Amino acid sequence: MTAQFLQVQNLTKRFSSKNQAPLTVFENVNFSIAKGEFVCIIGHSGCGKSTIMNTLSGLDSPTSGVVIMDGKEVSGPSLDRGIVFQNYSLLPWLSALDNVRFGVQARWPSWSKQQVKQHSLDYLELVGLKGAENRKPSQLSGGMRQRVSIARAFATQPKLLLLDEPFGALDALTRGVIQDELVKICVKTQQTVFMITHDVDEAILLSDRILLMSNGPNAVIAESVTVDIPKPRQRGEIINNPGYYALRNHLVDFLVNRSAAKHYQEQKGPVITNPIESHLSSEIRTIASDTQMLSACV
Amino acid sequence: MLSVNQKAALVSLIFLLVALGIWEASSQPPKAQEALSEYELLMGGADQEARIPPPSAIAAKAWEELSNPFYDKGPNDKGIGIQLAYSISRVLSGYFLAALIAIPIGFVIGMSPLMYRALNPYIQILRPISPLAWMPLALFIIKDSETSAIFVIFICSIWPMLINTAFGVANVRRDWINVARTHELKPLRTALTVILPAAAPTILTGMRISIGIAWLVIVAAEMLVGGTGIGYYVWNEWNNLDLTSVIFSILMIGLVGMLLDLGLNSAAKLVQYQE
Numbered sequence: 001m002t003a004q005f006l007q008v009q010n011l012t013k014r015f016s017s018k019n020q021a022p023l024t025v026f027e028n029v030n031f032s033i034a035k036g037e038f039v040c041i042i043g044h045s046g047c048g049k050s051t052i053m054n055t056l057s058g059l060d061s062p063t064s065g066v067v068i069m070d071g072k073e074v075s076g077p078s079l080d081r082g083i084v085f086q087n088y089s090l091l092p093w094l095s096a097l098d099n100v101r102f103g104v105q106a107r108w109p110s111w112s113k114q115q116v117k118q119h120s121l122d123y124l125e126l127v128g129l130k131g132a133e134n135r136k137p138s139q140l141s142g143g144m145r146q147r148v149s150i151a152r153a154f155a156t157q158p159k160l161l162l163l164d165e166p167f168g169a170l171d172a173l174t175r176g177v178i179q180d181e182l183v184k185i186c187v188k189t190q191q192t193v194f195m196i197t198h199d200v201d202e203a204i205l206l207s208d209r210i211l212l213m214s215n216g217p218n219a220v221i222a223e224s225v226t227v228d229i230p231k232p233r234q235r236g237e238i239i240n241n242p243g244y245y246a247l248r249n250h251l252v253d254f255l256v257n258r259s260a261a262k263h264y265q266e267q268k269g270p271v272i273t274n275p276i277e278s279h280l281s282s283e284i285r286t287i288a289s290d291t292q293m294l295s296a297c298v
Numbered sequence: 299m300l301s302v303n304q305k306a307a308l309v310s311l312i313f314l315l316v317a318l319g320i321w322e323a324s325s326q327p328p329k330a331q332e333a334l335s336e337y338e339l340l341m342g343g344a345d346q347e348a349r350i351p352p353p354s355a356i357a358a359k360a361w362e363e364l365s366n367p368f369y370d371k372g373p374n375d376k377g378i379g380i381q382l383a384y385s386i387s388r389v390l391s392g393y394f395l396a397a398l399i400a401i402p403i404g405f406v407i408g409m410s411p412l413m414y415r416a417l418n419p420y421i422q423i424l425r426p427i428s429p430l431a432w433m434p435l436a437l438f439i440i441k442d443s444e445t446s447a448i449f450v451i452f453i454c455s456i457w458p459m460l461i462n463t464a465f466g467v468a469n470v471r472r473d474w475i476n477v478a479r480t481h482e483l484k485p486l487r488t489a490l491t492v493i494l495p496a497a498a499p500t501i502l503t504g505m506r507i508s509i510g511i512a513w514l515v516i517v518a519a520e521m522l523v524g525g526t527g528i529g530y531y532v533w534n535e536w537n538n539l540d541l542t543s544v545i546f547s548i549l550m551i552g553l554v555g556m557l558l559d560l561g562l563n564s565a566a567k568l569v570q571y572q573e
Binding site for chain 1: 473474476477479480481482483491492495496498569571572573
């Protein structure tokens with residue numbers, strides 16, 4: 001395997017407390033992300049998704065194992081990894097523009113004020129917030145706040161963008177709109193993204209690959225599912241893809257029936273699956289055998 | 299229809315008038331029952347005992363004092379404006395000196411659990427001491443009554459600011475600190491651009507409590523050190539048996555205290571944010 005852009009090797013997180021046996025949240029987590037790839041991770045609450053994300057960002061350090069990005073070990077937070085937090089984490093005393101400017105200033109301290117402002121405004125416009133730049137977060141709706149947060153992360157042009165359930169707190173309509181925007185921005189910028197989600201449809205719409213995590217404690221990444229649907233995708237159209245439901249059923253089946261299984265812990269790494277491809281090839285087989293039967297009859 | 303504010307103002311006014319009416323009526327000298335002797339006339343008529351002056355007398359006094367607040371006729375007779383100015387300047391110098399020390403130390407205590415634990419016992423012991431208890435020690439060490447009064451203000455206003463700053467800084471949301479960390483901000487920049495604005499409302503609350511306490515304490519301190527100031531003025535008028543002036547100055551103390559609080563309140567509004 002060629003050296004990937006981001007490599008996660010044997011990552012383990014254990015919390016030890018005085019009176020109890022140490023709690024292993026996850027162990028031997030191995031995966032990698034290529035440049036420009038959009039990877040989602042799905043799993044039940046408590047399996048350590050957020051801890052993995054915090055480790056990737058450098059806010060948290062693993063008990064053992066390493067994260068290597070661009071050939072360098074991750075040892076602390078860095079502007080190379082932009083984060084969109086679940087609860088937006090905007091600074092409430094700053095306007096939308098100033099929140100974005102906060103990131104831009106930190107990224108390019110040598111820029112002139114005008115340059116910083118223009119760059120920040122450009123990114124606010126990119127997420128569709130033109131005209132709301134002087135409003136404080138408390139004067140913005142949940143969806144708009146999350147857009148500011150996304151603009152702040154994108155504006156610093158990080159090598160890797162980390163999204164921690166960014167749309168979890170939004171209503172379905174707003175979520176759809178922002179997802180579409182995210183698709184557009186990612187197509188435009190070729191951004192490498194790692195995202196946590198609970199939403200199977202969201203994962204299918206956005207990602208090139210979906211990592212499935214088994215239940216905690218002692219969680220592992222059980223499967224790496226390839227999403228074989230050509231990009232760019234449209235929300236309305238992907239359901240027409242012949243493999244869409246096979247893929248969706250595969251994911252839901254994992255979450256509902258298989259995620260609690262313990263045998264994943266014996267695996268060396270995630271099993272690579274491609275439900276769309278196997279679905280289509282089985283369909284081709286059925287058609288082929290039908291044709292055979294047909295010709296036999298004739 | 300009147301708005302709630304207008305109604306409240308009306309009720310307020312009614313209360314005031316009723317209270318003043320009762321006060322005015324109850325502090326009239328009794329009518330003489332029989333013709334006064336020459337001696338009684340000389341001694342002030344039927345008014346044999348001293349009584350609390352009526353509101354009308356106080357209003358007249360206030361008018362007289364406030365129409366010329368800054369006269370200076372020697373140490374025993376200065377205008378109310380001069381006396382208040384002395385007190386306010388003492389309060390403000392002690393107060394800002396305290397802020398200058400309390401806020402940085404509060405920052406350190408709030409950011410470092412080690413420093414919090416190391417310094418907390420001292421704060422807990424020093425905080426409940428009545429600021430006036432420091433006065434003899436201050437007079438002995440500083441050897442200047444003016445500076446000692448400022449020191450007493452300093453020592454009483456330092457604690458609320460120190461404790462509130464430490465509390466505000468220690469309770470800045472983890473998420474906001476993480477935002478600073480992911481943007482690779484240096485510690486000083488994090489302190490100034492994230493922690494300070496986040497803790498500012500709590501710090502201002504401490505400052506507001508402090509100015510209130512400082513204004514309470516300055517009156518007592520000036521009664522002790524004497525010379526100038528509104529506290530000295532009250533005590534001096536008591537010695538002069540001029541109750542009208544005493545009541546007038548009590549009202550002025552309340553008024554200035556309210557203005558100081560309003561000032562801090564509007565400063566607090568500037569740094570207030572809504573989550």
